[in-house]
Amino acid sequence: MEKVIEIKNLTKVFKNGRGITDINLDIHRGEIFGFLGPNGSGKTTTMKIMTGLMKPDSGDVKILGHSVLEDFEKAMEKVGCIIETAESYPYLTAYENLKQFSRYYKNVDDDRINEVLELTGIIKYKNEKPRKFSLGMKQRLGIAAAILSKPEVIILDEPLNGLDVEGMLDMRNLIKSLAERENTTFFISSHLIHDVELTCTHIGILYNGKLLNVDTTRNILNNYASLENYFVSEVETNGKV
């Protein structure tokens, strides 16, 4: 299968000693990869390096064969993402925010903007400014922005933050249908272990900045009663609990 994301020897250590050390990971087309780990384990740091918001101390990330360090534009051309929090310009309407992003891509017109607003359930707030939005609505707008250009790779850091139950279900269905219908590859970080279990096809566990193990959800559930058990077992095996 075609490698879509290649992470090689990625290391980034902050002054306080936290960070990530020697992460190696390959993600293939159509996979929904769940990046599991407790707070401060280095999930967001990894994703920030993947999207050019941070530079690593060493190592590299290639997306669709292009290095984010050497050929950023090409690497990000077919990537949509939400990192840490879904941000939008508070003085622009939801439509104007998406219009700003759409200008970077050739295939995005007003119909596509309306389509993603419809898909994420915020079409009726199209002409409202996000400063009046709830956290969940801001998150939906962030997801609309991430999927706007029909990207081949979508990187989502805690995509379910602030969403209600209905929103979580919608989002899970949206992720699954994009992966099935359009073969979109997802890289999702979450601390909601149950949701990762229901959504992701592959799971990697990050603990104290180190990648402990990567396996398919099917394999894990064949060997363990739940993903939670697997997580605890992996962490214990590596002598951390």
Next chain:
Amino acid sequence: MGRFKTALINEIEKLYKRKKLVVALIISFIIIILGQLIILGVNRGFGIRGVGSMEFPMLVLSVVVNTILPLFTALVAIDSFSGEFSNNTMKIALTRPVTRLKFFTAKITAILLFVLFNLLFVMVLSTLAGLIFNANSFTLRGVIDIIVSYLVTLLPMLVLTLVIVVFTNILRSGVGVFFLSIFVFIILKALGMVFSRYSGILFTSMLDWYKLFTISPLPILKIANKFSMMVGYVIILFTTGYYLFDKKEF
């Protein structure tokens, strides 16, 4: 080039929507009208000739270039950088397929276009006010002087913009950058007055360089000297600003 253009269009849209441009234009308008009323008052009340129609736009420029124009340039530059750093909105564009160099250059260009638009607005309005309220007639040389003076002011404003952009990439707080910019501006102005022999190397003294273009015959060597100095400043400040911006982590 396409990605730079996109980033520039986005920056211009953001600048326009934040309403800073409208406020700047309204204040420029008020200053011109007030200036004209004062001149009329002096003229009629004391019988002293204020300025002729050709001189009024130049008088307005000398006031604007040392007061509201640097002030609004600072506000817009701080908003564009410090504002986006603190609102965490910088990462919106940084995670799109555009390099930091293109994005940084687009931001500077948008600020410069704001300055240009403001200058042109003040030029047209003050010229019209001068024409309507003052007796002297226009000459072609006078019109050319006005246009050239307003246009060449863009260069020292670029230097000022880059100084502020460097500050925004060093200090976290937008308020801090604002006060530091004002402090540096006043200190350099004062230094320019105290050590007038060396004032030529201070960028604050270059805000008035448009006056060189109204002298006849044209002091080409002096213009070339100041121009080179400003280009030097632009290269150093742009490189420093970009270096700091590129190293920033979000």
